[in-house]
Amino acid sequence: MCGIFAVxxxxxxxxxxxxxxxxxxxxxxGYDSWGIAIKPTSLTPGVQKLQVEKHxxxxxxxxxxxxxxxxxxxxxxxxxxxxxxxxxxxxxxxxSGKLAVIHNGIVENYLxxxxxxxxxxxxxxxxTDTEVIAHLIEExxxxxxxxxxxxxxxxxxxxxxxxxxxxxxxEIIIAARNGSPLVIGVDEINHQYFLGSDVPAFLKYTNKVHxxxxxxxxxxxxxxxxxFDLKTGKEKKLNWQTLxxxxxxxxxxxxxxxxxxxxxEQKETxxxxxxxxxxxxxxxxKLIRQGYxxxxxxxxxxxYCALAGKYFFANAGITSENYGAYEYLxxxxxxNNKTLLIxxxxxxxxxxxxxxxxxxxxxxxxxxxxxNARGSTLERMADIVLPVGAGPEIAVVSTKAFTAQLATxxxxxxxxxNKYDEGKNKINKLADVLKDWLNPVLINQxxxxxxxxxxxxxxxxxxxxxxxxxxxxxxxxxxxTSYLHAEAFAAGELKHxxxxxxxxxxxxxxLASNDETKNEILSSTAELKARGGRIIGVAPFxxxxxxxLIKTPDLGDLTIFGNIIVGxxxxxxxxxxxxxxxxxxxxxxxxVTVK
Ligand code: F6R
Numbered sequence: 001m002c003g004i005f006a007v008x009x010x011x012x013x014x015x016x017x018x019x020x021x022x023x024x025x026x027x028x029x030g031y032d033s034w035g036i037a038i039k040p041t042s043l044t045p046g047v048q049k050l051q052v053e054k055h056x057x058x059x060x061x062x063x064x065x066x067x068x069x070x071x072x073x074x075x076x077x078x079x080x081x082x083x084x085x086x087x088x089x090x091x092x093x094x095x096s097g098k099l100a101v102i103h104n105g106i107v108e109n110y111l112x113x114x115x116x117x118x119x120x121x122x123x124x125x126x127x128t129d130t131e132v133i134a135h136l137i138e139e140x141x142x143x144x145x146x147x148x149x150x151x152x153x154x155x156x157x158x159x160x161x162x163x164x165x166x167x168x169x170x171e172i173i174i175a176a177r178n179g180s181p182l183v184i185g186v187d188e189i190n191h192q193y194f195l196g197s198d199v200p201a202f203l204k205y206t207n208k209v210h211x212x213x214x215x216x217x218x219x220x221x222x223x224x225x226x227x228f229d230l231k232t233g234k235e236k237k238l239n240w241q242t243l244x245x246x247x248x249x250x251x252x253x254x255x256x257x258x259x260x261x262x263x264x265e266q267k268e269t270x271x272x273x274x275x276x277x278x279x280x281x282x283x284x285x286k287l288i289r290q291g292y293x294x295x296x297x298x299x300x301x302x303x304y305c306a307l308a309g310k311y312f313f314a315n316a317g318i319t320s321e322n323y324g325a326y327e328y329l330x331x332x333x334x335x336n337n338k339t340l341l342i343x344x345x346x347x348x349x350x351x352x353x354x355x356x357x358x359x360x361x362x363x364x365x366x367x368x369x370x371x372n373a374r375g376s377t378l379e380r381m382a383d384i385v386l387p388v389g390a391g392p393e394i395a396v397v398s399t400k401a402f403t404a405q406l407a408t409x410x411x412x413x414x415x416x417x418n419k420y421d422e423g424k425n426k427i428n429k430l431a432d433v434l435k436d437w438l439n440p441v442l443i444n445q446x447x448x449x450x451x452x453x454x455x456x457x458x459x460x461x462x463x464x465x466x467x468x469x470x471x472x473x474x475x476x477x478x479x480x481t482s483y484l485h486a487e488a489f490a491a492g493e494l495k496h497x498x499x500x501x502x503x504x505x506x507x508x509x510x511l512a513s514n515d516e517t518k519n520e521i522l523s524s525t526a527e528l529k530a531r532g533g534r535i536i537g538v539a540p541f542x543x544x545x546x547x548x549l550i551k552t553p554d555l556g557d558l559t560i561f562g563n564i565i566v567g568x569x570x571x572x573x574x575x576x577x578x579x580x581x582x583x584x585x586x587x588x589x590x591x592v593t594v595k
Pocket of ligand 1: 299300302345346347348350353396397398399409467480593
């Protein structure tokens with residue numbers, strides 16, 4: 001929802017610039033405003049305060065005029081409490097201006113605190129829930145040391161939260177986590193210490209990280225980092241790990257946008273997904289063969305992956321269920337210790353997915369996390385983890401994580417029917433075929449198609465069976481990236497009402513595969529064509545029903561990968577043409593950590 005970043009011992013003495021650069025890497029987490037607080041190296045006589053700069057708007061081209069310093073915190077915001085204004089942007093100061101707070105999450109009980117604090121003459125300058133945290137610490141620090149004042153304040157907050165606090169006097173940063181992600185990094189050569197909501201923020205300096213758990217806090221001073229248990233206040237051992245992520249993973253690598261880079265990366269990431277997790281997949285296959293009931297859950301794109309998982313299973317003769325994680329609770333009563341809950345998530349931090357998973361875990365279900373980001377809450381609560389290895393996904397809309405998850409579920413299906421090696425070969429072949437297929441001729445065709453759709457208001461997408469989840473994902477990519485209304489239907493649904501929407505030249509995409517659904521989908525296509533629809537086939541075959549064809553590789557049950565990638569690319573080019581920012585669509589955030 002929001003991005004947190006901080007540095008201690010900045011070796012350039014330009015901590016504000018370092019924080020700004022880190023925040024730019026986190027912009028996908030929130031992009032309506034940003035801000036930085038720094039303790040300047042040279043203090044203006046008579047000014048014993050942190051210096052703060054805050055602005056509304058995107059951070060992309062932003063510059064900061066803050067003075068030199070080696071310690072600073074910063075934040076990129078996705079508004080929850082309080083409108084998008086400079087005042088509401090973080091960091092928020094206490095009355096003395098010596099303490100500043102950045103925050104990701106929602107303080108559900110902030111109003112009761114605010115009333116009390118106002119009675120005690122605290123001056124508020126924003127409408128946010130975050131500002132109360134600064135004043136609560138200020139109040140508590142009158143009676144105890146700063147570290148325990150921060151811990152106590154944080155423990156009193158209700159909701160899912162992560163905070164970072166900078167103190168002018170002691171020059172330390174304290175951070176605490178309960179439900180919202182935080183990670184620290186250490187650059188051992190230069191003794192620089194970093195705090196972030198996510199690793200890409202400081203990947204330029206280090207890949208040696210410790211992911212904070214809920215209930216943990218860190219105190220970062222010039223001489224090092226200490227980890228604490230928030231409830232007991234006792235020091236804990238840091239669990240450092242070195243990630244295999246490289247700096248290039250968080251750069252655009254010559255592409256104009258992360259989204260385009262990540263779409264093209266699928267040529268490699270899909271194969272990578274097939275190289276990992278073999279042991280875990282075979283273990284799960286065994287459980288499913290033993291009679292465990294499989295339930296797939298996820299939100300948004302991940303929920304379409306969950307639905308595709310159900311179709312993969314059905315095609316292999318295995319029963320399963322699927323739910324949007326936000327709709328799972330009514331069905332929780334059917335969950336028990338014979339349930340395998342396969343939770344799909346790019347970030348592993350989506351609140352709805354976590355709530356459903358925690359509830360299922362309480363009922364004894366085995367939780368399987370099919371995740372991309374590492375060190376997430378979901379990963380840590382899961383009994384079995386299938387990391388999909390797509391690397392940092394920076395664009396807000398999900399592409400490469402989705403196809404890596406899809407490949408993982410496909411492999412799981414083949415493992416259950418003892419065809420794992422065959423499945424692996426098919427995934428590898430898919431990646432090879434994609435390399436040839438994603439060529440300039442295809443891209444030019446998609447750009448032309450996007451141009452022809454630029455002024456449309458509605459487009460429709462139909463598909464059958466496995467192509468049904470593919471249509472949902474195809475339409476979502478177009479909606480998110482270009483703000484064009486795209487609606488997906490199961491082909492069979494058309495004649496039950498939807499067909500009223502089709503008029504002369506209404507653009508209709510038909511997603512198809514060369515399989516047993518071909519004739520039926522072509523019959524539905526004929527119904528659209530008879531109403532004057534402009535029919536654009538996305539399929540590995542030609543048909544007189546199609547006015548245009550975007551040809552995709554013919555790969556049996558893996559044909560949907562190409563069909564979906566067409567939607568990703570069309571969304572991207574439509575977004576560019578319609579003036580949207582493909583990496584940061586309006587109103588969206590990369591990790592939806594609130595209910
Ligand atoms: C769509 C998209 C969202 C996410 C959804 C779940 O492009 O990115 O629909 O798929 O918010 O997020 P994760 O996968 O992080 O749980």
